[in-house]
Amino acid sequence: MSMATTMIAIKPLFSPLTHHRSSRNARLHHHTTRMPLSLNRVATRLATSLASAAAAPPSSAESLVDDFDPELPIEEALTPPSSWYTDPSFLDLELDRVFYRGWQAVGCTDQVKSPQDFFTGRLGNVEFVVCRDDNGKIRAFHNVCRHHASLLASGSGKKSCFVCPYHGWTYALNGALLRATRVHGIRNFDVKEFGLIPLKVATWGPFVLLNFEKDVSPDQEVESDIAAKEWTGSCVDILGNNCIDPSLTYLCRREYILECNWKVFCDNYLDGGYHVPYAHKGLASGLKLDSYSTTIHEKVSLQICEGGSTNNANDFDRLGAEALYAFIYPNFMINRYGPWMDTNLVLPLGPRKCRVIFDYFLKDSLKDDKNFVERSLQDSERVQMEDIVLCEGIQKGLESPAYCSGRYAPTVEIAMYHFHGLLYRNLKG
Helix, strand or coil: CCCCEEEEEEECCCCCCCCCCHHHHHHHHHHHHCCHHHHHHEEEEEEEEHHHCCCCCHHHHHHHHCCCCCCCCCCCEECCCCCCHHHHHHHHHHHHHCCCCEEEEEEEEHHHCHHHHHHHEECCCCCEEEEEECCEEEEEEEEEECCCCEECCCCEEEECCECCCCCEEEEEECCCCCEEECCCCCCCHHHHCCCCCCEEEEEEEEEEEEEECCCCCCCCCCCCHHHHHHHHHHHHHHHHHHHCCEEEEEEEEEEEEECCCCHHHHHHHHCCCCCHHCCHHHHHEEEEEEEECCCCCEEEEEEEEECCCCCCCCCCCCCCCCCEEEEECCCEEEEEEEEEEEEEEHHHEEEEEEEEEEEEEEHHHHHHHHHHHHHHHHHHHHHHHHHHHHHHHHHHHHHHHCCCCCCCCCCCHHHHHHHHHHHHHHCCC
């Protein structure tokens, strides 16, 4: 099947993400002057590791940013150079200026559905744990013991408290230090100063969001609507109406490790269906690709395509009448097909490796239809396997001395170009 010209609806919202923050040193001073000495030190260390406040990222990485020009019209622009996908120092810069600023999706509320549920994760060098405490409040902390830095928890499950596997220091689910073993003789030790270091957490529909940037008190709460608007910008109502659907039930999770840079996976997602008829023939047969359209918002790219839905109730139809693909900058994707929704979270594990996490949701009325569930998961898994092969092959090509930069297909790859422009503006600081 050949691709027809894609309809492009571009809204005049192509502006850099704005964080409305003062300088990090000023913010750090503002917070730390009110803290006990030990927490002053913690805040200083956190500001250094999360925001690189004490030293600028490597100049070599910053120089690579300028190898891309987002001001050129897409018809003339070159794609970012391969160094953006291969250089270790470039990933460090991305972590500092992209991932450690603003809200990031890290999981779904079903992982912390009941009191004492928890899950852990890692973004860059930040280990975190999200839990629901005994009062039903969702909390998030750095997953690091305050004694000698051991990780407290791993995986997911249920815990009444967090006990350090190294020396037995014990923390409540609200972060308070409950027990510090063998501390007799320590001077100037205040238990209240050695609770877990909190992270700002919010939920929106089925999504759990973390903010790694700002110092917060353990009791600080964030309204979901405020967090959602900061995360999705002007697209909050569109996504709310299409993706925050109470009739959807959480189904399951799949995780994949890909031998490619995290942006390779995002680029593939954002090519306007360009690759679908060539790489995903099964998926292409269920979509009307000549109806594909892309709309650009300041933080979100929306791609919409009509499905080849059938009126025969006996036919298997996962895609429904319309497919919506929403990319939320920088690394979260929502795919809505009629009664089905899945989300993709891509996390960098290194300059040439990433983890992609798929969470699946289904209309509650279909959750007991084992045939539909099984066939839908098989369909999705086949597409993911095809994309893995594709993305890993692209990464190998990016490593080749024969390639530096490519060109955009203007009628289909506008969302990809927008993504690269947002990255450029964030990386420039």
